Amino acid sequence: MGAAKGAGMVDAPLGRTSTHAKDGLLNIMAAGDIDTFEKVKPVLDVPGENVFHLGELGAGHVTKLINNFMGMTTACTMSQAFAVADRAGITSNNYSTSCQLVRPVRHSWGFARITRWMA
Known part of the structure; x- marks a missing residue:
């Protein structure tokens, strides 16, 4: 009915915080007919x-769920990893220590494989 009159629909869930929204820095995961998307993209580019x-x-909402x-x-x-660290006597009660615990992960074999796969 709406399509016959030139109407279309996209799903476009948002990602990030209310501060990002105020600053126009949201991630918008839109899906639907490409022509409709191109029509509404200038509006979506504002926030x-x-x-x-x-x-x-529907792909936008599935992506948001993922x-x-x-x-x-x-x-x-991460909460489980910090619990193990606490149990092992490695304190993670401040930001600096937490960053030190995470830093080796960024250089690990597994992290390298995941980031290569995602690229």
Whole structure:
């Protein structure tokens, strides 16, 4: 019905914080018909620093769910790692120590494989 009148639809969930929103720095995970996306992209560019077209309608919401899953999985894993560090006598009660605990991971074999896979 709407398509016959030139209307279209995209799903476009947002990522980042309210501060990013105020500064126009959101990540916007849009999906839907490419022609409709191109029409609305100038509007999405206002609040969005990164506006992605991810495919067919619904792909934006699936990507947002995956993004949330990865973020929460990382937070859970980090909390467990810090618990192990505490148990081993490596204190992580300040930001500097926390950064020192994470630094070796950034140079690990696994991290290198993940970042290469994601590129």
